[in-house]
Amino acid sequence: MGLVATAVVLFLVAYGILSYFTKGDEPTISYTEFSRQVEAGNVTKIYAKGDTIEGELRTGQPIPGGGGDYTTFRTQRPEFAEDDLWQQLSQKGVTVTAEPVVVQRSLLTNLLLSLAPIVILVLLWVALARRLGPRLGGPLGRKAPPRPVELEPHRRTTFADVAGIDEVQGELDDVVDFLKNPQVYRAMGARMPGGVLLAGPPGTGKTLLARAVAGEAGVPFFSASASEFIEMIVGVGASRVRELFAEARKVAPAIVFIDEIDTIGRVRGGGASIGGHDEREQTLNQILTEMDGFTGSEGVVVIAATNRADVLDPALTRPGRFDRIVHVSPPDRAGREAILRIHTRDIPLAPSVDLVQVARTTPGMTGAELANLANEAALLAVKRRQGQVTQRDLSDALEKVQLGAERALVMPEGERRRTAYHESGHALLGMLQPGADPVRKVTIVPRGRALGVTLSTPDADKYAYTEEYLRGRIIGALGGMAAEHVVFGIITTGSENDLEQVTRLVRGMVGRWGMSERVGRFTAVSGDGQEPYGLTAAPATLDAVDHEMRRIAEECYESACRQLRENSDRLDALAEALLASETLDEEEAYRAAGIPRLKKDANGH
Numbered sequence: 077m078g079l080v081a082t083a084v085v086l087f088l089v090a091y092g093i094l095s096y097f098t099k100g101d102e103p104t105i106s107y108t109e110f111s112r113q114v115e116a117g118n119v120t121k122i123y124a125k126g127d128t129i130e131g132e133l134r135t136g137q138p139i140p141g142g143g144g145d146y147t148t149f150r151t152q153r154p155e156f157a158e159d160d161l162w163q164q165l166s167q168k169g170v171t172v173t174a175e176p177v178v179v180q181r182s183l184l185t186n187l188l189l190s191l192a193p194i195v196i197l198v199l200l201w202v203a204l205a206r207r208l209g210p211r212l213g214g215p216l217g218r219k220a221p222p223r224p225v226e227l228e229p230h231r232r233t234t235f236a237d238v239a240g241i242d243e244v245q246g247e248l249d250d251v252v253d254f255l256k257n258p259q260v261y262r263a264m265g266a267r268m269p270g271g272v273l274l275a276g277p278p279g280t281g282k283t284l285l286a287r288a289v290a291g292e293a294g295v296p297f298f299s300a301s302a303s304e305f306i307e308m309i310v311g312v313g314a315s316r317v318r319e320l321f322a323e324a325r326k327v328a329p330a331i332v333f334i335d336e337i338d339t340i341g342r343v344r345g346g347g348a349s350i351g352g353h354d355e356r357e358q359t360l361n362q363i364l365t366e367m368d369g370f371t372g373s374e375g376v377v378v379i380a381a382t383n384r385a386d387v388l389d390p391a392l393t394r395p396g397r398f399d400r401i402v403h404v405s406p407p408d409r410a411g412r413e414a415i416l417r418i419h420t421r422d423i424p425l426a427p428s429v430d431l432v433q434v435a436r437t438t439p440g441m442t443g444a445e446l447a448n449l450a451n452e453a454a455l456l457a458v459k460r461r462q463g464q465v466t467q468r469d470l471s472d473a474l475e476k477v478q479l480g481a482e483r484a485l486v487m488p489e490g491e492r493r494r495t496a497y498h499e500s501g502h503a504l505l506g507m508l509q510p511g512a513d514p515v516r517k518v519t520i521v522p523r524g525r526a527l528g529v530t531l532s533t534p535d536a537d538k539y540a541y542t543e544e545y546l547r548g549r550i551i552g553a554l555g556g557m558a559a560e561h562v563v564f565g566i567i568t569t570g571s572e573n574d575l576e577q578v579t580r581l582v583r584g585m586v587g588r589w590g591m592s593e594r595v596g597r598f599t600a601v602s603g604d605g606q607e608p609y610g611l612t613a614a615p616a617t618l619d620a621v622d623h624e625m626r627r628i629a630e631e632c633y634e635s636a637c638r639q640l641r642e643n644s645d646r647l648d649a650l651a652e653a654l655l656a657s658e659t660l661d662e663e664e665a666y667r668a669a670g671i672p673r674l675k676k677d678a679n680g681h
C-alpha cells in the first residue's frame with residue numbers, strides 16, 4: 077500500500093512539474109478577440125499546437141484585452157469554429173508554425189508513460205475500493221473531505237456579477253455583514269437565521285447569488301447538490317452531510333450551499349418517490365440535525381436553492397432552520413438590460429448594438445438564458461468572421477434561442493401549403509384578437525420539432541392576465557388547426573403542441589383562476605397535477621371542470637373558424653406571402669395581412 081501511494085504521489089508531482097514547464101505565461105485571450113486581431117492585421121506570427129494557438133502582435137504596442145494588456149497571447153480555438161482560419165491567416169501574411177498534438181517526449185515523460193499502466197491499475201483499484209468503501213472499511217474507503225471552492229480574490233464572484241435582482245440582494249446584505257463580523261453579532265447575543273432558502277425558477281441566478289454572498293463576505297463556499305447525496309450508496313448521504321458541515325465549521329465563517337434541496341426535502345411520506353426513500357429521509361434528518369446544532373456563533377450559514385418551494389417539508393422551513401425564504405424571479409426589462417451588460421462585458425460590441433432594445437424583446441427570459449444569448453451572438457460573430465458583435469448577430473441569436481435552430485427538410489409542396497395556412501391561421505388570429513401580443517415572426521422553415529413557427533411576444537412585461545387575453549391566446553393557438561379545417565377540410569397531427577397549450581390554458585382558467593362560474597371561485601385543480609391542499613375534489617367538481625374546459629375550448633374553436641372564414645382573403649394573402657418568402661417579420665406579416673400594427677409604448681398603452 078505504502079509503495080503504491082508513493083508511486084501515485086510521485087506521478088502527480090512529476091506531472092505537475094512537467095505541465096508547469098510546458099505551459100507558457102502568455103495572457104489567455106478569447107477566440108473572438110483573437111479573430112478580431114487577425115482581421116485587423118495585428119497578428120504577425122502564430123504557433124499552433126492542436127487547437128491551442130500562441131502568437132505575437134505586430135506593433136509591440138500592448139493591446140488592451142479583457143484581462144489587461146498583451147503583446148503575446150494564447151488562445152483556444154473552439155472545436156466547432158467553422159471559420160477559414162488558414163485562409164485568413166495567409167491572406168494577412170501571418171507566419172504560421174505548427175506542431176502535432178503529440179506531446180514531445182522528454183526522458184521524464186517516457187518514464188511516466190511506461191508507468192502509466194500501473195498508475196491506471198492503481199487508480200481503478202482506488203475507485204473500486206471507494207465504491208465498496210463503507211463495507212470494506214479501511215483507509216481507502218473514506219472519501220476526501222469536502223473542499224471549499226477556490227477563493228482567489230481576482231476571480232471571486234461578487235454582487236457586481238449579479239444583476240436584475242437587487243431587492244433579493246438587499247435581503248442578503250445582513251448575511252454578508254454577519255459573515256464578515258460574526259463577533260459583533262455574538263457580542264450582541266444576536267442569532268442569524270439558521271438558513272436561507274432561495275426559491276425560484278431554473279436559471280434565475282440562485283447559485284450565482286449564493287456564491288456572490290460568499291465572495292462579498294470573503295468566506296469559503298462549500299457547495300453540494302442534494303441529488304448527489306441520494307445517488308450515493310445507501311448510508312453515505314447522511315455521513316457526507318456530516319462531513320460537509322464539519323469541514324465548514326473548521327474554517328468558519330463559511331457558507332454551505334445545497335442545491336436542489338427539494339430532491340430530499342419533499343414532504344415526507346407523500347409524493348411518488350420510488351426507492352431510496354429511507355436514504356432521502358436520513359439525509360434530510362442529518363441536515364436538520366446539523367442546522368439545529370447551530371448556536372449562531374459558529375458562523376456557518378446554510379443557503380439552499382429550489383425550484384419547487386411549494387413541495388418542501390414544513391420541517392425544513394421551521395424557525396431556526398430555513399426560516400428565511402427569498403424568492404428569486406426572472407428579471408424585468410431594466411434587469412435584463414443590466415444582465416446583458418454583465419454578460420457582454422468581455423465581448424467587443426459594434427456601436428450599433430442597442431441592448432435596451434434586446435432587453436425589450438426578451439420578456440420572461442432568465443439570467444441564464446440571457447447569458448446564453450450573449451454567447452450565441454459572439455459565436456455567430458466569430459462564424460461570420462466579424463471583429464465585433466452586431467445587432468444582427470444578437471437578433472439572429474435570439475431567434476435561434478427562442479425558436480430552435482433551423483432544420484433542413486425537403487417538404488412536399490402540398491405539405492408546405494398546408495403548413496403555410498396553419499401558420500397563417502395562428503398569425504392572423506393573433507393579429508385580430510384585441511389586446512393580444514403582437515406577432516413578431518411567422519415562418520414555414522422547419523425549426524426544432526416544428527414544421528413552422530409563429531412567434532408572438534408582448535411589448536412590455538405582463539404580470540397578470542385577463543380572461544379576454546387568455547381567450548385570445550387560446551383562439552390564436554387553435555388558429556392553425558382551424559385554418560387547416562376551414563381551408564382543406566382536414567385535421568392533421570400537426571396541432572399536437574397547440575392543443576397541449578390550449579389544454580394548459582383552459583385548465584388554468586377553469587380550475588385555478590376562478591374563471592368559470594359553474595366550477596366556482598376556488599382552486600379545483602392544482603398547478604402541478606397534484607391534489608390541491610391535500611383534498612381530492614368531489615367527482616361532481618371534476619365533472620364540472622371537464623365540462624367547462626370543453627365549453628371554453630369549443631367556443632374558442634368556433635370563434636377561430638368564424639374569424640378565419642370572415643377574413644379568408646387576408647388568410648390567403650398571408651399564406652401566399654409565406655409560401656413566397658418562407659419567413660415574414662413583424663412588419664411584413666402585418667402588411668401582407670393588411671392589418672395596421674398599432675404601435676404601443678413601453679407600458680403597453
Ligand SMILES: Nc1ncnc2c1ncn2[C@@H]1O[C@H](COP(=O)(O)OP(=O)(O)OP(=O)(O)O)[C@@H](O)[C@H]1O
Pocket residue numbers: 237238239240241277278279280281282283284285335381382383415418442443444445447
Ligand atoms: N441575475 C443574474 N445576473 C447575472 N447573470 C445571471 C443572473 N442569473 C443567471 N445568470 C447567469 O446564468 C448562469 C446560471 O445561473 P445559476 O446557475 O445561478 O441559476 P440557478 O437559479 O442556480 O439555476 P438552477 O436552478 O438551474 O440551478 C449564471 O452562472 C450566470 O452566468
Ligand SMILES: [Zn+2]
Pocket residue numbers: 498502556557570571574
Ligand atoms: Zn400550430
